Amino acid sequence: MRATIGNMVMSKNVTKIFQIDEHLALAGAGNVGDILSLVRMLRAETKLYRARVGREMSVKALATLTANILNGTKYFPYFGWFLIGGYDEKPNLYSVDMAGGMTEDKYVSAGSGMEFAYAVLENEYKEDMSVDEGVKLAVKAINTAIKRDVFTGDGILVVKITKEGYRELDKKEVDKILKTL
Template sequence: MNDDVVTKTGTTTVGLATSEGVVLAADRRASLGGRFVSNKQAMKIEQVHPRAAVTMAGSVGGAQAFIRQLRASANLYEARRGEPMDVDALAQTAGQLLRGMPASPVLGGVDADGEARVFSIDGAGGVLEDAYSASGSGMTLATGALERLYRDDLTLEEGVEVAAEAVDSALERDTASGNGITVARITADGVNIDTYDDVTEALA
């Protein structure tokens, strides 16, 4: 099978910081080249740290390998130091591990002092922090919605609404994204991940 068909998977993932924590959201469709739907219940958000999670966008195999390595690095740090790695160090580690991989995750986490952090990571090892970020084939559409709806004083549940709206805007036009939504709510207390068959369920 042609490698280009395998690695060019489509998706929409977003992350945003709120006054109470971080929200990550992603659609649930896995596709090959944006033309064939290979899975309708793909989990594109994974917890990698007691107070952090990461989205998957790009090559499924590459993203899964990256998540395993990042989780292992965070666990090893905690085992050796007796405390979780801080989110900034986790993001820098993610950038080093992702280098050369065909993936573009969004990492979100909450520091021990309660500060919400969102980072976009690229395959060249770049790590950029912002109040919100999007990745995948629906990135442009999702970013437009985020720019229109985002405020820095959002509550966590208001952030869920904004993230869901951003993913939904991509689902309307991006054929590689669809089949519901996964939402991660990240606070100083931990990571809570829920899946919904329809975006409207996340808004209820």
């Protein structure tokens, strides 16, 4: 996946989804350095939490921690928009803005093509979707953003987080989904 600044491609090989713990992940849109710095901090905090408490941090706790960190730096902010997702007793998904505003939702999008992705998500999301149906919808939403927004990077990275844990889909799996759209 590529990272852009305006109409310039800054990097052609950037990861935008990061595993934080066994059932936790962060996706970020914005300044790559800020995103990576926050990822390092959250990974350290989740390891400390596990050592102190003896279990994995919940998705809501990670989202709240992220929101608190971002709110504490709002006058010298992390330039990014963050999606926190994972699985504890059930799947959970949060959006956290650069000032620490936190929202829980069934689907979220961030980045320059988010309007295009939201159009697909709002039109096609259903409460009773399976994980595979949700993955297909996410791929369709991102693919739509790639096609319609000149500032959206190319490439689609998909991660499934279920009771069994975190799993990144390989390029062949994503390409197979794209062929069905």
